[in-house]
Amino acid sequence: MQPASTADNENKALIRRWFEEVWNQGRTELIDELRAPDAIATGLGEGGADFKAFHAELRGALPDLVVRIEDMLAAGDRVAVRLAFEGTHLGDIMGVAPTGCKVRFTGISIARIADGKIVEGWNSLDRLGLLRQIGAFLAVGGRA
Numbered sequence: 001m002q003p004a005s006t007a008d009n010e011n012k013a014l015i016r017r018w019f020e021e022v023w024n025q026g027r028t029e030l031i032d033e034l035r036a037p038d039a040i041a042t043g044l045g046e047g048g049a050d051f052k053a054f055h056a057e058l059r060g061a062l063p064d065l066v067v068r069i070e071d072m073l074a075a076g077d078r079v080a081v082r083l084a085f086e087g088t089h090l091g092d093i094m095g096v097a098p099t100g101c102k103v104r105f106t107g108i109s110i111a112r113i114a115d116g117k118i119v120e121g122w123n124s125l126d127r128l129g130l131l132r133q134i135g136a137f138l139a140v141g142g143r144a
Contacts, residue, residue, distance in 0.1 A: 008074035011113045015072065015079045018111075018118065023067040026059055028052070036117040043123035062087030062103065070106075077114060083107045085125075089134045094127070096136045103133040 018034050021027045031052060044054040059065055065087035073080045084106055089099045107125035111118045131137060 007076075010116070011077070011079045011111075012072055012074045014113060014116065014118070015081060015111060016069065019067045019069055019081070019083070022055070023059075023065065028055065031055070034118060036114070036119045039117070039119050039121070041121045041123065043121075043125070057093060061089060061091040061093030061098075063090055064088050077112050078110060079113065080108065080110045083109060093134070094131065094136070096131070096134050099134045101134050103130055105129045105133070 014034060017030075022030050022034065035051070039051070041051045041054075044051065062085075065085065068084045068086070069081050070084055071082040084104065086102070086104045089096075089101045089103055091098055105126040106129070107123065109124075110122045112120040
């Protein structure tokens with residue numbers, strides 16, 4: 001196996017910082033520092049939701065949110081991460097009033113980085129798992 005390039009290590013450090021500071025610490029002022037102004041994010045919600053609105057909704061619904069990086073791979077201008085999200089449902093999310101339930105769900109995100117900023121992101125979150133945990137609907141077989 002070849003050692004990681006300097007660019008790969010810098011890109012991975014940017015993504016670690018993104019999840020630790022923007023998500024775990026809620027430092028919204030860093031969004032514009034770490035993300036290009038014209039960055040494109042897919043997979044955040046209906047109709048290509050605005051990232052800042054998505055961030056505010058998720059952190060508002062799960063104010064104690066912790067995002068843990070389970071795996072990270074970098075190659076060229078891309079960084080892929082497998083994520084675990086944990087928090088307590090204390091605010092509205094996807095039309096569901098707060099339940100006080102502890103939730104855990106997973107996701108995968110791939111970011112493209114240019115000039116030290118995130119310029120594009122593809123995201124897949126287990127929204128179904130989240131909705132089941134907060135009782136939004138019954139699972140197949142009648143159990144939540």
